[in-house]
Amino acid sequence: MAGGDISGGKAIAGSVLLTHEVGLHARPSVKLTKLAKTFGAAIQLGTSADGPWIDAKSIVKVMAAKAPQGTTLHFRAAGLDADEAVAALVALVERDFDEAGTQAGHG
Amino acid sequence: MSGQNKREPNGNVGIVIVSHSPDVAKGTAEMVRQMVGEEVPLAFCGGNPDGGLGTSVEAILAAIDRAWSDAGVAILVDLGGAETNSEMAIEMQPEERAGKIVVCNAPIVEGAVIAATEASGGASLDTVRRTAEELSPA
Numbered sequence: 001m002a003g004g005d006i007s008g009g010k011a012i013a014g015s016v017l018l019t020h021e022v023g024l025h026a027r028p029s030v031k032l033t034k035l036a037k038t039f040g041a042a043i044q045l046g047t048s049a050d051g052p053w054i055d056a057k058s059i060v061k062v063m064a065a066k067a068p069q070g071t072t073l074h075f076r077a078a079g080l081d082a083d084e085a086v087a088a089l090v091a092l093v094e095r096d097f098d099e100a101g102t103q104a105g106h107g
Numbered sequence: 108m109s110g111q112n113k114r115e116p117n118g119n120v121g122i123v124i125v126s127h128s129p130d131v132a133k134g135t136a137e138m139v140r141q142m143v144g145e146e147v148p149l150a151f152c153g154g155n156p157d158g159g160l161g162t163s164v165e166a167i168l169a170a171i172d173r174a175w176s177d178a179g180v181a182i183l184v185d186l187g188g189a190e191t192n193s194e195m196a197i198e199m200q201p202e203e204r205a206g207k208i209v210v211c212n213a214p215i216v217e218g219a220v221i222a223a224t225e226a227s228g229g230a231s232l233d234t235v236r237r238t239a240e241e242l243s244p245a
Contacts (some may be wrong), residue, residue, distance in 0.1 A: 059224040
């Protein structure tokens with residue numbers, strides 16, 4: 001099950017500050033989910049270090065998280081490419097979802 | 108101009124948007140393209156043949172053809188007539204397409220974006236529909 005129980009095993013973890021002006025709303029959520037889906041690893045997203053954890057590949061759940069600007073996003077992943085997955089997702093958030101200067105009207 | 112799509116080699120589920128309004132159909136398709144990208148076959152139609160509000164089975168059939176993928180096609184509709192005409196269009200499909208086209212019970216704009224996002228990751232038609240329909244009770 002994608003994004004299933006990865007709490008028991010060794011999970012790769014990473015966190016990053018969400019600086020995007022509109023927070024984790026529709027367009028950033030789509031980008032994050034699409035990127036997560038490119039990895040085989042199970043990946044979860046939490047808005048605090050203790051969870052609750054949601055499946056980072058579920059667009060509905062990621063959008064529903066509605067994380068505002070200033071939230072620290074936590075990722076944890078398990079599987080072959082878990083390292084790469086967490087690094088790529090953290091980098092996407094750090095790059096402001098590649099939307100710097102184009103946020104007006106998005107969200 | 109209606110329902111352009113950039114066809115993927117039959118990998119991802121296609122999305123068809125059917126609205127009573129040509130502007131709603133076009134605008135929804137633009138949102139999908141901008142937010143999700145080009146990986147998903149996408150087509151849209153809206154309005155009756157006279158240019159007024161409504162839907163036409165012929166236009167829906169053509170949109171299904173444009174968005175066709177061997178993985179199937181998910182249709183997002185607005186009001187009742189869009190759904191019944193889409194169901195008629197599905198019934199008129201050739202046998203080899205039977206069971207590979209579904210109407211999603213989801214809001215047209217959010218459903219189209221969600222369905223396309225799911226489809227872009229290579230999800231099955233059933234998963235695409237279920238994901239779009241997860242939105243409905245909200």
